[in-house]
Amino acid sequence: MAENATKTAEATAIAGGWAGVRIGVLQALHGTKGYYAALIISGMLFLAAVAAGLHAKYIGTMHAYGASREVPWGILISTYVFFVVTSTGLCLVSSIGHVFGVKDFMPIAKRSVFLSIMTIVAGFFVIAFEIENPFRMAIYNVISPNLTSNIWWMGTLYGAYLFFMAVEFTFLVLNKPRIATAMGFMGVVSGIAAHSNLGAVFGMLHGREFWYGPYMPIYFIASAMMSGAATIIFFTWLAYKTNGERMDATMMRALNVTTKVGILLICTILFFTAWKFIAGFVGGEAKSAALELLLTGSYAFNFWVLEMALGMVIPLALFVLSRGQNLKLIAAASAMMIFGIFFMRYDLVIVGQLVPVYYELGVNDYAQLLSYAPSAHEIVIVLGGLAFVGLTFLLGEKIFSGHKSEIH
Amino acid sequence: MIPNRIKTEGLKKEDLKIVPDIERRQFLKMGLLITGVFAGGSILSATSIVNKAFASVREFAEKYPYKPHYSMVVHQDRCIDCELCMTACVKTNNVPTYGYRTKILERDDPKAADRKREFIPVLCNQCNTPPCVLGCPTKATYKNHSNGIVMMESKKCIGCKTCMAACPYNARYFNEEIGAVDKCDFCFSSRLSKGEKLTACAEACPAKVRIFGDLSDTASDVYNTVHNLEKTVWVLRAEAGAKPNVFYTKG
Numbered sequence: 001m002a003e004n005a006t007k008t009a010e011a012t013a014i015a016g017g018w019a020g021v022r023i024g025v026l027q028a029l030h031g032t033k034g035y036y037a038a039l040i041i042s043g044m045l046f047l048a049a050v051a052a053g054l055h056a057k058y059i060g061t062m063h064a065y066g067a068s069r070e071v072p073w074g075i076l077i078s079t080y081v082f083f084v085v086t087s088t089g090l091c092l093v094s095s096i097g098h099v100f101g102v103k104d105f106m107p108i109a110k111r112s113v114f115l116s117i118m119t120i121v122a123g124f125f126v127i128a129f130e131i132e133n134p135f136r137m138a139i140y141n142v143i144s145p146n147l148t149s150n151i152w153w154m155g156t157l158y159g160a161y162l163f164f165m166a167v168e169f170t171f172l173v174l175n176k177p178r179i180a181t182a183m184g185f186m187g188v189v190s191g192i193a194a195h196s197n198l199g200a201v202f203g204m205l206h207g208r209e210f211w212y213g214p215y216m217p218i219y220f221i222a223s224a225m226m227s228g229a230a231t232i233i234f235f236t237w238l239a240y241k242t243n244g245e246r247m248d249a250t251m252m253r254a255l256n257v258t259t260k261v262g263i264l265l266i267c268t269i270l271f272f273t274a275w276k277f278i279a280g281f282v283g284g285e286a287k288s289a290a291l292e293l294l295l296t297g298s299y300a301f302n303f304w305v306l307e308m309a310l311g312m313v314i315p316l317a318l319f320v321l322s323r324g325q326n327l328k329l330i331a332a333a334s335a336m337m338i339f340g341i342f343f344m345r346y347d348l349v350i351v352g353q354l355v356p357v358y359y360e361l362g363v364n365d366y367a368q369l370l371s372y373a374p375s376a377h378e379i380v381i382v383l384g385g386l387a388f389v390g391l392t393f394l395l396g397e398k399i400f401s402g403h404k405s406e407i408h
Numbered sequence: 409m410i411p412n413r414i415k416t417e418g419l420k421k422e423d424l425k426i427v428p429d430i431e432r433r434q435f436l437k438m439g440l441l442i443t444g445v446f447a448g449g450s451i452l453s454a455t456s457i458v459n460k461a462f463a464s465v466r467e468f469a470e471k472y473p474y475k476p477h478y479s480m481v482v483h484q485d486r487c488i489d490c491e492l493c494m495t496a497c498v499k500t501n502n503v504p505t506y507g508y509r510t511k512i513l514e515r516d517d518p519k520a521a522d523r524k525r526e527f528i529p530v531l532c533n534q535c536n537t538p539p540c541v542l543g544c545p546t547k548a549t550y551k552n553h554s555n556g557i558v559m560m561e562s563k564k565c566i567g568c569k570t571c572m573a574a575c576p577y578n579a580r581y582f583n584e585e586i587g588a589v590d591k592c593d594f595c596f597s598s599r600l601s602k603g604e605k606l607t608a609c610a611e612a613c614p615a616k617v618r619i620f621g622d623l624s625d626t627a628s629d630v631y632n633t634v635h636n637l638e639k640t641v642w643v644l645r646a647e648a649g650a651k652p653n654v655f656y657t658k659g
Contacts, residue, residue, distance in 0.1 A: 060584050062506070069507070069581045072569035132567020133587060140546035140564045151570050152545035207539050207576025207648040284647070357578045361644065363513040363528060 049384015053129035076130035078349035083123030089228020090116035157194030226265035230337035256324030311340020474556035476622035496612035507581035509592040532579035532592035533652030540571035562588035576648035
């Protein structure tokens with residue numbers, strides 16, 4: 001009897017879950033003018049990115065993108081890194097609540113999982129236009145895997161991660177928290193494995209001193225948590241703005257504790273960054289040259305203003321000043337962080353390549369540092385990736401009714 | 409630790425005439441130590457004690473992992489930058505105008521006693537622990553098990569360019585025509601596989617800068633240059649740890 005009752009309750013819940021989605025789809029058709037405008041703008045940007053990407057493939061990426069033989073990885077790679085770091089971070093921050101059972105974090109969990117899926121899809125979207133032969137990748141990643149390659153592990157594990165996160169979200173919508181939690185745990189494990197491999201893609205290039213070493217995988221995981229905290233804070237605030245609602249006490253409490261995670265992780269990354277520089281200057285000439293680019297060279301604005309001030313120091317001050325209560329300060333801080341972190345990834349990928357490999361040989365050909373500037377094609381694709389996240393966020397809020405179903 | 413320190417000395421104090429005789433002799437021995445370390449990958453232990461290693465030349469040679477173990481010795485001071493090697497390479501291997509498989513770098517030293525400029529030919533070093541092969545997700549680039557050449561199987565290349573970022577020698581470029589990363593293969597597909605004995609660049613060089621051959625063959629010029637006590641032999645970017653098979657010397 002009791003079993004039957006449970007089954008009936010489950011069936012009702014599942015039916016309720018899907019019914020909610022149906023109502024949500026209908027709700028998506030009802031929105032303010034601002035909502036529609038945002039949908040249309042982000043949709044058009046996304047389409048423009050598809051067009052730019054296809055055009056780049058058609059005319060040849062060498063002509064369409066700013067990358068070169070010496071600097072083969074450009075803004076599309078750094079944007080991919082930005083998205084997957086954000087995705088992993090969202091997964092990790094959301095897991096504190098619904099996987100590891102810290103109740104205060106529960107209210108932000110469902111939106112986090114949804115956004116982690118959308119940000120990683122945005123990452124895949126951007127990198128699909130960077131990879132020259134994505135179709136070959138689908139075939140030879142499977143039939144000719146190289147197990148020493150971090151790129152292979154990263155791609156494969158992120159594939160598994162996307163699967164687990166998608167299944168997790170489905171079961172969250174269906175109100176089946178147990179399976180969702182199990183899937184969430186698998187998502188965390190595969191996400192950490194995938195993400196540390198992404199760090200190792202850079203960290204294991206033993207010809208590139210700026211990246212080489214165990215620092216990168218460790219830094220990437222810590223950095224992901226920082227990104228995740230900022231992103232979920234910002235989008236939760238934006239969601240309540242979009243839906244025109246006031247936050248209840250539990251959601252305020254969730255944002256309050258997430259703010260604390262943000263504070264902790266900003267301090268961690270500041271600590272990491274300080275030691276990267278201190279240790280780096282004891283290294284070779286090439287590594288020092290890269291660090292000088294950031295400290296006093298052509299990337300100093302990016303480093304001091306965008307990475308340090310907007311990405312970490314000002315948000316840290318605002319988080320502390322807000323005491324986890326002042327929503328305006330918290331929202332401003334998280335928005336600044338997301339903006340700054342984008343450039344943190346950009347600088348990491350680009351500056352690592354700007355010191356020529358023959359720099360220390362003292363030859364005339366490579367006496368100067370290299371340069372890179374993103375092309376119009378690349379910028380449009382990046383904006384399209386960001387627009388994709390915006391678009392799916394807006395639709396998700398309506399379709400899944402503000403991601404409100406409680407997790408017990 | 410020792411090889412790194414010696415390598416720096418080797419680069420900066422190339423004029424050995426100023427070094428007293430005994431020191432010079434020791435230096436040359438240490439030079440051989442470095443050579444041993446980078447020559448065969450697995451011969452590190454054999455060369456850690458120089459005298460012991462050279463007590464048995466055959467044992468030393470047998471430690472080379474490939475047969476033939478293709479290698480090149482570049483006599484740096486002989487290069488006059490005529491670029492015939494580059495032209496021959498482009499013609500032989502259909503290298504597109506925007507790419508190159510070999511190049512000649514210039515280094516100026518205004519304070520030098522005689523020549524103020526020297527030329528350094530560079531190409532793929534066919535490393536024994538190649539970072540490009542380590543990073544390639546689909547084994548599109550691989551170390552040939554019989555001859556040690558780092559090769560490309562173009563149809564497997566996804567174009568992620570990890571190998572280009574990984575290469576410590578800037579030896580790779582993306583070939584748009586074949587839709588894959590391309591690189592020097594010691595002319596294996598264009599010449600060696602067809603019975604030729606030399607790479608196009610080595611054959612075209614009028615100054616005998618590039619000596620190409622089998623490092624595991626004790627009778628070869630490359631073996632006898634690399635294992636000559638009177639020669640200082642070095643590799644580029646030894647600190648990258650890729651164990652290259654292109655060696656540099658003077659004289």
